Amino acid sequence: MKKGERVFFGVCAVFFGFMFLQALGLMGKGRPGEIGSGLWPGIALGACILLSLARFLGSLWRGPKESDSPAHPAGESTVEKRKRRITVTLSALCFLAFMGLTPYLGFILATLLFIPAFAFFLGERRKTVLLVSPFLLTAIIVAVFVKFISIPFPKGVGIFASFSRLFY
C-alpha cells in the first residue's frame, strides 16, 4: 500500500471526524418523531469515519508486505512520477489561474490565454496548434455561448472591460 493512500485515508478520517463533531451540535429533538438536523448527516459521517479508518488501518497492516516487493523499477518510477505530478500541478494551477483571472481580464482574454497555456502544460509543442487553436476555439465559444445562448460572462475591469464590450 502506498504512503500516499495512507495519508489520504488518514486525512479523510480526520476531516469526517471534524464534520461529525459539527453534526453532533445539530442533534436535537422537537416534536415526537422529529430526529433533528444532525442525525442523518451524523449517520453518513459516522459511516465515512469507520470506512476511512478501516482503509487507513488496513493500509498500515498491509504496508510492509507490499513495500517489500516494489512494482516498478525504482529510478524510472520516481522520475516518471515527479514528471506526472508536475504536469498535473501545472495544469491545475493554470485552470485555477484562468478562473481567478476571468473576473479581471474578462472571459474572452482569459480564454485566449488559457488555451495555449493549458495545451503547453499538457505537452503540446506544435507552434501552429498553439497559435491558431486559441483564436479558433475562443471564436466558437463566444459565438455559441455569448451570442447564441447569451450567458453573461464577466467582462473584466478597466481597459479589459472596454475590450470585452466590443464583443458582448
Place this chain on the structure above:
Amino acid sequence: MLDIYAQAFATILMPQNLIAMCLGALWGLLAGALPGISTSMGVVLILSFTYTLSPMTAFVLLIGAYLGGITGGSITSILFGIPGEPSSVPTVIEGHSLAKQGRAAYAMWVYLLCSISGGLFSVGVMIVATPLIANFALRFGPAEYFALTILGLSVVSGLSGGSILKGFLSCFFGLFLATVGTDGITGEERFTFDSVVLLGGINFVVAMVGLLAVSEIMIEAEEPFKDYKGGVQYRGLRGELPPFSLFKKYWLTMIRSPIIGTIVGALPGAGATIAAFLAYGEAARTAKYEPEKFGRGAVEGLMAAECANNASTGGSMTILLSLGIPGSNTTAMLVAAFMIHGMQPGPLLLSSRPDIIYGIFVAMLLTNLLLLVIAGTAIRLFLELNRLPYSVFSAAIMILCVIGAFGLNNDVNDMFLMFAFSLIGYFMRKFGVPVAPCILALVLGDLAELSLRRALLLSEGNPLGLVSSPISAVLILAAVFSIVYPLFKKPKVLQGA
C-alpha cells in the same frame, strides 16, 4: 391517448427540437467515440447549453447526447479496439476482431443496425411500462420513498468497481454533501460555516462537473502526451450492408438480447455494461452457428452485445421517469436537468407534465432512428476527429466545464466550488475511490433524508413505521439483496473485466 402522442410528435418535430436532436445525437456520438470522454461526461458537458432552452428542447438535446453516447462508444471499439465506454468491451472483442479481418465496414453496419433495433425495442417497453409503474407509485408515501431511495443507493455495490468498501465511502460522502446548506425541515444551517455560497446547498451540476469531467482531464494529464492519429482505411459502407438473412439466422439473439438489456437496464446499478456482458455471455453459451468464432470475430457476439447495450437505455429511463430513481451516472445527470428546469422526476410528473414525459418517449423513438442515419453517414468525420490535438481538446473541455458551472447561476463562486470538487474527484480517483456512487448519493440524498424524517414524524418516531407497508418492506429487502449479493457473487462474465 392518441391525442397526447400526436401532440408530442408535433412538438418534437418543431424545427428547434429537430435541430436539438441532431446536435445532441452528433455530440453524443462524438463523446462516445472519443477515448477519454464517456457518455456521462458528454451529457454533463452539454448541460450548460440547456440553461436557456425550453424544457422540451433541453431534454431532446440531452436524450440525443445520451443515446448517441451509448451508440458512439462502439465506433472506436470496432475501428481502433479502444472501448469508448465500459459497455463496449464485448464489442471490442468481436467487432475489432472483424475489423482486423478487413470487415470493419461490415461490423459497423451490424453494430449500427443491432444498436438501433435494441434501442427501439426498449423504447417500446418504456412507452408501455412507464405509465403503469408511475400509477402504481402514486400510492407511495414517505416510507415507500425512503425505501425506494435506499434501493436506488444500493447500486453502489454495482458502481464500486474493484473495492465495495471504497464505493460505500464515496456513497456516504455524497450523502453528507447532500446535507450541506439549509435544512429543508427545520431551516437550520448545516456545515455552511457562515458561507453564503453554501447556504443554498451544493448544486449537483457544479459537483458533477468537478467530480466527473475536470478530475478526468486531470487524471488524463498524468498520461504521456497523446496525439491520436487514426490509422484505419475507410473504404465506405455502401455495398457492405449485412444481408437480411443474417438477422434471420440469429433471430433468437436479436430477440433475447434486447429483452436482457431492457430488464438489466431497469435494475438500479446494473446498466449498459452488465447488460452487454450478460447478453454476450448468453449468446456465447447458446451459440448454434460457429461457436468457435467467439473471441475471434463472432458476428452473433457483436449483435448480442450491441442489442443489449442500447436496450438498457429504455430500461433505465423507465425507472427514472416512473419512479424518479436514476440507475446510473448518466441518468443522474438527467435528474439534475429536470431540477434545473424546475421539475422533479417521478410518478407525479406524468400527471403534472405529460407533455414532457410523452415528448421524451417520442424523442427517444426518433433519436434512435436519427442515430442510424447520422452514424451511418458520419463515420468518416468521427475518424477525422480522432486526429484533433488532444491537448487543445482538453482545454476546450475545461472551458466547457467552467461555462457549465458559471452559467448555472452566473456566479463566479460556483467556478471555484467546481474546482474544489475537481480536486476532490482527482484524489478520489487517484486512490481508487469511485466518484459515481458519490454523485448518485448527492442526487438522492436530499430525498432520502426528507422521506425518512417525514416517515418518522408520521409514525411518531417508531422506526418500524419505515417497513410497515408491504411495498416499503419489499423495497428495503430488495435493497439489502442488491447490496449483499455482489459481495458474495460476481457474474462470471464480469470476472476479470
